[in-house]
Amino acid sequence: MFKLLEPNKIFQITSKAPGYVLFLFVVVLTVGLTEALILSPEDYKQSDAVRIMYVHVPSAWISLGIFSSITLLSVSGFIFKNKNLFLIAKSLAPSGFVFNIIALVTGSIWGKPTWGTWWAWDARITSMLILALFFALYLIAWRIYEKEEKVFKITTFITIIGIINVPITKYSVEWWNTLHQPASINILSKSSIHSSMLFPLLIMTAAFALFSLLIFLMKYNTELIKIKNKGLDRL
Amino acid sequence: MINELLFMNGYGVYVLSAFGFTLLSFSGLYVITKLQFAKEQNKFVAKFGSLNTDKANSAKLQRINKEILANATNN
Numbered sequence: 071m072f073k074l075l076e077p078n079k080i081f082q083i084t085s086k087a088p089g090y091v092l093f094l095f096v097v098v099l100t101v102g103l104t105e106a107l108i109l110s111p112e113d114y115k116q117s118d119a120v121r122i123m124y125v126h127v128p129s130a131w132i133s134l135g136i137f138s139s140i141t142l143l144s145v146s147g148f149i150f151k152n153k154n155l156f157l158i159a160k161s162l163a164p165s166g167f168v169f170n171i172i173a174l175v176t177g178s179i180w181g182k183p184t185w186g187t188w189w190a191w192d193a194r195i196t197s198m199l200i201l202a203l204f205f206a207l208y209l210i211a212w213r214i215y216e217k218e219e220k221v222f223k224i225t226t227f228i229t230i231i232g233i234i235n236v237p238i239t240k241y242s243v244e245w246w247n248t249l250h251q252p253a254s255i256n257i258l259s260k261s262s263i264h265s266s267m268l269f270p271l272l273i274m275t276a277a278f279a280l281f282s283l284l285i286f287l288m289k290y291n292t293e294l295i296k297i298k299n300k301g302l303d304r305l
Numbered sequence: 306m307i308n309e310l311l312f313m314n315g316y317g318v319y320v321l322s323a324f325g326f327t328l329l330s331f332s333g334l335y336v337i338t339k340l341q342f343a344k345e346q347n348k349f350v351a352k353f354g355s356l357n358t359d360k361a362n363s364a365k366l367q368r369i370n371k372e373i374l375a376n377a378t379n380n
Contacts, residue, residue, distance in 0.1 A: 077369065078367065078368055078369045081369045081372055081373075082368070082372060085372055085373075085376050103324075106324075107310070107320075107324070108310065112313075112314065117313075117314045117315075117316060118313035118314045118315075118316040118317070118320060119316040119319055119320065121313070121316075121320045121324075122319065122320055122323045125323055125324055125327040126323070129327070164334065164338070165334065168330050168331075168334050171330065172326065172327050172330050175323075175326050176323040176326065176327065179319050179322055179323045179326070180319070180323065182319060183316055183319050281331055284335075285334055285335070285338055288338045288339065288342050289338055289341075289342075291342060292338070292341050292342045292345050294369070295342075295345040295346055295348075295349050295373055296345050298349060298367075298369060298370060298373060299345065299348055299349050299352060301364075302349070302352045302353060302356065302364060303352070
């Protein structure tokens, strides 16, 4: 199975894909922005402030998803001794970190008109801040340590500790009495969000996922060329 | 119409700054990633150019090296 993940084979696809992904991202984002800023209705309680949801929620979802993926890839890479899985995990991290920061900042901007404050040490917000710290630690570890074995061990350790925070973030609004509202969208039960708001939210999520894929592809290609540069030095 | 769109019942400054921050972050990350990619690609082309014929031929046997060079000339 891992033969399919050989960098030589993957590069043939990843080197050509960014152009197409960028085009698709621009199209989906344009539709998403039109829906989110113009066509979707205002909320009966929050009025137009609700539109911040269309950037805040997808960012939070994607950052949590990316951290979970990084953990899975790092642990699998460690178990199966596959360097490429670590490379994929490393290439996913920058967009995960940026989405985490976007979720925090847009959440803070949303907090001012709805809660009357830019920041509160609420369980959901604090756990998202902790997630950002784990992303930062993970990225710093890749910069600090040069020896492969060491960096693989340390980054896997960071993700294993950090993944404990992911379910805490997800269920914090149910476990504790928080300022942050409970989840409006549930996969297993009926969502409490109206379709006129759910549709733009899903389109913006698709656009953000495409952007994340675009950055991943560019970063992954960069990492592969870095390896090949080292290879040329050894010739 | 445009004033209404920007004003958003008094929430325009919050909504537009949230969207603005998001798009600015996207642009920043895209530019940084693109620059890092171009830097490594240029380094590769320069190193490849400095190889002697035997070493260059041996390096060209790897398909990925050929792909990197082809992409570099296309960009």
